[in-house]
Amino acid sequence: MKDIKPEMHDIGKLIDSSVIKHNFENYPGNLKGVPPIKMNPIWEGILHHHCTEKDKKYPKNFKTFVLSIADSVASATSRHIEVRGEAPRYNIYKLWNPPESNIHELSKVINEDTTSIKWVGKIVEFINRNPSVEEFFEIFGKYLKVRTEDATPGSNITSLWTHSKLTALLSNFLYDYLEKVNDKWFEIATKDEIRDYIRRVREDTKIKIVKIKINFSQHSVRIRDLNIFDALEEVKNEILKEYPNNVIFVGFNELLLILPLNKNLDEIREIASKYGFWFEYVERIQNLNQPYPDPDRIIRLINKMQKIQYKKFKEQIAKIPPDKRRKAEEGIRKTVFEKGREAKRISELWSEYHYELNEGLYKKGSIYANLPDQINPPICEICQLNQATEKWVDEESGIVENLCTSCFNIRNRGAKFPKLDEWEREGANRILWIRIGLNVNELINVLEDLYAEYLRSLGVRESEERAEIRFSVLSEFDWDYKEFLSKFKEKIFGAFGENNFQQILGDFVAVKIESLKDIFTVLRMFDDIFDEFFPKFKEVGSPIKLGVVCSDIKYPFLESWQILSDLKYDVHICVIGKGEIRLNMAQLTPFLEIKVKNKALLHKLVAVSEISEKLAEITLYDRADRDYRKYKPLRDAVREFGYQNILTYAKIMGG
Amino acid sequence: MEYIHYTFKSETLCIGERIKKGTFRPMVMTIPYTTITGALRTYFGGGEIHAVGWIESYDSKDYLTYSPRDRRTGVSKIPISLEFLVNVKGHIYILNNKETEKIPGRFELRLGALRVKGLGYTQFIKNDVVEVDENQLEYGELNTRIPLEHIDKFLIKPIKPIYGYLLKPVSLSKAVYVKSLFEGSEVFAPWFLTKGGVAHGHS
Numbered sequence A: 001m002k003d004i005k006p007e008m009h010d011i012g013k014l015i016d017s018s019v020i021k022h023n024f025e026n027y028p029g030n031l032k033g034v035p036p037i038k039m040n041p042i043w044e045g046i047l048h049h050h051c052t053e054k055d056k057k058y059p060k061n062f063k064t065f066v067l068s069i070a071d072s073v074a075s076a077t078s079r080h081i082e083v084r085g086e087a088p089r090y091n092i093y094k095l096w097n098p099p100e101s102n103i104h105e106l107s108k109v110i111n112e113d114t115t116s117i118k119w120v121g122k123i124v125e126f127i128n129r130n131p132s133v134e135e136f137f138e139i140f141g142k143y144l145k146v147r148t149e150d151a152t153p154g155s156n157i158t159s160l161w162t163h164s165k166l167t168a169l170l171s172n173f174l175y176d177y178l179e180k181v182n183d184k185w186f187e188i189a190t191k192d193e194i195r196d197y198i199r200r201v202r203e204d205t206k207i208k209i210v211k212i213k214i215n216f217s218q219h220s221v222r223i224r225d226l227n228i229f230d231a232l233e234e235v236k237n238e239i240l241k242e243y244p245n246n247v248i249f250v251g252f253n254e255l256l257l258i259l260p261l262n263k264n265l266d267e268i269r270e271i272a273s274k275y276g277f278w279f280e281y282v283e284r285i286q287n288l289n290q291p292y293p294d295p296d297r298i299i300r301l302i303n304k305m306q307k308i309q310y311k312k313f314k315e316q317i318a319k320i321p322p323d324k325r326r327k328a329e330e331g332i333r334k335t336v337f338e339k340g341r342e343a344k345r346i347s348e349l350w351s352e353y354h355y356e357l358n359e360g361l362y363k364k365g366s367i368y369a370n371l372p373d374q375i376n377p378p379i380c381e382i383c384q385l386n387q388a389t390e391k392w393v394d395e396e397s398g399i400v401e402n403l404c405t406s407c408f409n410i411r412n413r414g415a416k417f418p419k420l421d422e423w424e425r426e427g428a429n430r431i432l433w434i435r436i437g438l439n440v441n442e443l444i445n446v447l448e449d450l451y452a453e454y455l456r457s458l459g460v461r462e463s464e465e466r467a468e469i470r471f472s473v474l475s476e477f478d479w480d481y482k483e484f485l486s487k488f489k490e491k492i493f494g495a496f497g498e499n500n501f502q503q504i505l506g507d508f509v510a511v512k513i514e515s516l517k518d519i520f521t522v523l524r525m526f527d528d529i530f531d532e533f534f535p536k537f538k539e540v541g542s543p544i545k546l547g548v549v550c551s552d553i554k555y556p557f558l559e560s561w562q563i564l565s566d567l568k569y570d571v572h573i574c575v576i577g578k579g580e581i582r583l584n585m586a587q588l589t590p591f592l593e594i595k596v597k598n599k600a601l602l603h604k605l606v607a608v609s610e611i612s613e614k615l616a617e618i619t620l621y622d623r624a625d626r627d628y629r630k631y632k633p634l635r636d637a638v639r640e641f642g643y644q645n646i647l648t649y650a651k652i653m654g655g
Numbered sequence B: 001m002e003y004i005h006y007t008f009k010s011e012t013l014c015i016g017e018r019i020k021k022g023t024f025r026p027m028v029m030t031i032p033y034t035t036i037t038g039a040l041r042t043y044f045g046g047g048e049i050h051a052v053g054w055i056e057s058y059d060s061k062d063y064l065t066y067s068p069r070d071r072r073t074g075v076s077k078i079p080i081s082l083e084f085l086v087n088v089k090g091h092i093y094i095l096n097n098k099e100t101e102k103i104p105g106r107f108e109l110r111l112g113a114l115r116v117k118g119l120g121y122t123q124f125i126k127n128d129v130v131e132v133d134e135n136q137l138e139y140g141e142l143n144t145r146i147p148l149e150h151i152d153k154f155l156i157k158p159i160k161p162i163y164g165y166l167l168k169p170v171s172l173s174k175a176v177y178v179k180s181l182f183e184g185s186e187v188f189a190p191w192f193l194t195k196g197g198v199a200h201g202h203s
Helices: A041-048 A062-073 A106-110 A117-128 A133-146 A160-177 A183-188 A191-204 A223-242 A266-274 A297-319 A322-339 A341-358 A405-411 A418-426 A440-457 A471-496 A518-533 A557-564 A585-592 A599-611 A613-621 A632-641 A643-654 B033-044 B148-154 B198-202
Strands: A206-216 A247-250 A254-259 A277-287 A362-367 A390-393 A400-403 A430-438 A501-505 A508-513 A544-551 A571-575 A579-583 B002-013 B051-057 B060-066 B080-095 B106-110 B121-131 B138-141 B157-160 B163-169 B175-181 B186-189
Touching: A041 A062, A041 A117, A062 A160, A062 A183, A062 A191, A106 A133, A117 A133, A133 A160, A160 A471, A191 A277, A206 A223, A223 A247, A223 A266, A223 A277, A223 A405, A223 A418, A223 A501, A223 A557, A247 A471, A266 A277, A266 A362, A297 A322, A297 A341, A297 A440, A322 A341, A341 A362, A390 A405, A400 A405, A418 A501, A418 A508, A430 A471, A430 A518, A430 A557, A440 A471, A471 A501, A471 A508, A471 A518, A508 A518, A518 A544, A518 A571, A518 A585, A518 A643, A544 A557, A557 A571, A571 A585, A571 A643, A579 A585, A579 A643, A585 A632, A599 A613, A599 A643, A613 A632, A613 A643, A632 A643, B033 B051, B033 B106, B033 B163, B080 B121, B080 B148, B148 B175
Parallel strands: A362 B157, A544 A571
Antiparallel strands: A206 A254, A206 A277, A247 A254, A277 A362, A390 A400, A430 A508, A430 A544, A501 A508, A571 A579, B002 B080, B002 B121, B051 B080, B060 B080, B106 B121, B138 B186, B157 B186, B163 B175
16 A cells, blocks of 8 residues: 555645546646646556546556545545535634634635646646655645645535545555455446445444553652653554554553454553553444544443533522422432433433443453462562562662562663652752643543534534544544644743753653742643634533642652542642642633732731631631721632632742 | 441541552552451451442541551661541441341441551441342442452442452461452442442432
8 A cells, every 4th residue: 555655645635626626537627738647656546546426537456445445434524514505615624723714715725826737737746756755744734734624614624634644544454454356356347336345345344443541550659660651652652663554543541543353452462561551441343434433432422411411400400499499309300310312312322332232342341461360478569460579679768669570670760750850869849740631532522512513503404413523533633732732841841941841741741840830830821822722622621631730849759640640620730738729721711810919918818728728718708807808809719710729829829 | 139338437547558669658548348348357256247338538638657666676667658538438338148237236446557556446337228139230430449259249240440459368477469359440330339329319
């Protein structure tokens, strides 16, 4: 498949379709002075990757046949959305960051005259010289990133860039997976026969979508134990190397893979267990024409329905006068949880769940290295899963720890994060552990809702049912998410300087700070960049979470990690010894805009809270207190964000 | 299967994780089978007591630093900080059988670690007897720790297990670690053993 270079199959979409069709089947048509096509494998892919009724050219060998299938699987929608009376939209409607306006002319989107002979000639000559994939992305990447894969309104939710990359990955995967068909058959088969075969392959081919979550049983307490994150990165890289055509998405410790039916997870187990890691997996057998990126789809939908039920229940209860609520509660509970639309759907989903489980279509579990039923002491003090066979003696304290070989090796790697070591030696005052997390299930829920909202705005009927999120949308999101992480990291690096910044993973950094107020510097940077990349998430709920733990450098990392490893709130700030701030993403900007000019008041509030937090709360509302009026901004803030959040805010600003 | 449900209160409770890394020992945030079963067997005697439990709430975490002494040399080792919980409320479920039905409705015993330092004084009050059959199991995250050899007694069917090891005494002076199911495992189990059991209005 390599010679066909599937990445370039849709390069024709950079030319205005009124001039030439994107598969070049009518080239050169009426165009004068354009170079002729010099056939090579890339041109074969471009010319023959479609096979609809109206296409004159269609797959003529097994490779272009595979490309044709990969192209449809990698598309953003199943192409059934019809919006009448709407002009094409060539710019991308990113569900999380929609454009201000729709652009109906391709030339305006990519800033080139896409109808000109010069532009067409440039593209043809480029392909004629059989360029490399790298060259393609280098020269045309900027256009691919802004041009949507499908300009049909409602389908314009992914870029040509994402589509090109995903088509290549799927082509390589399918080329190895599908049953080979002799090229001679394509020479004699009619277009209808080939179309029918493509349809059958798409409908009948089963694939396995697997989500794995790598876990480490090692509990990091010391700075040296943070080597575990380095090892995690290595595990992910090894899997990517082993499965170059299968990994659709990589998160902090999650990977989404597309696998052949007969492929088990033994190799991943081998890789993970080398480091003493284990992983959870969920796998679902799906048809090739249903490329849903969440194998745990049914459980996700059940959870989603339950959330809707609880929301409805709360809303209905809130409408009842307080004195009558108790009486009405049982009735509302029954209506919502037993009779409502969601209750019916939940019951259907459970039936689907049990059916898929019984039929072996759905499976989940955890995979460990061989764990014995019994271990004779001593057990490894770090992972607690193996017998300790090594002894680690701490040079400073002389403490002896019993470790297993995997944990001993990780500990023995030496200082992988030199600045943390340095700060510890310097006796740094405070450190911020900053981690950004992404909840993929929540992401798909939110994207489904946003997509339904977009389709509704176009007047599409049954928008909820049609708003299916496929691989391509997840990949599109992934590009933006990575850029977002990298920009956030750059900003922090710029603000705190090289000496005070240590990257641990792409989404996990540590910063040495001088003042607690630096926490707000981090929050402001995060908020600005979040608004730039994901403004829609502030409206419907954010699958992206920010966790910040501020502690003394000697404070056990294990405690900080308990908060950071499972980020439950959109924004969670934990200042050890002072308190916590928990906000949803929509609250972040207004929270950062709280203005209390009188710093002495904050000091007073903090001082009172040290005696009793409750007393501090009473003080705020005590009309006899001489500062009662001055406390008004804080009282307003308490109403909006809650007392605990404001008290921690006061401790950070005034303590 | 029938289980006797007790609620408990403890002013200070310390059930230490085995990880300690020399100077810090965090708290297990549930009541493992081995902890509660061991305590009940020691207190009431009898070998057919099987119980599990979980923590419903606590007011705060606190730390106690102490320096264990080597009994042979009388020399103190390096101090370690132990995490413990303050004002803990929780639930235990005891498999109902001839031995356990004799356990009184109210009793007090010391649970967990650092009992000699005054921690772990816990009062138990019988709530009710819960009957569960295989058709009533709920899907969710397990909220306790239990050796694999005992999961059948509590009708736990692992779907996505998280494994760990619990210490099981085999004689007065010897113990082994046995493979166990840990909290967070996805399971089908009686409602009271999945996260949020009581909070979801089942009791």
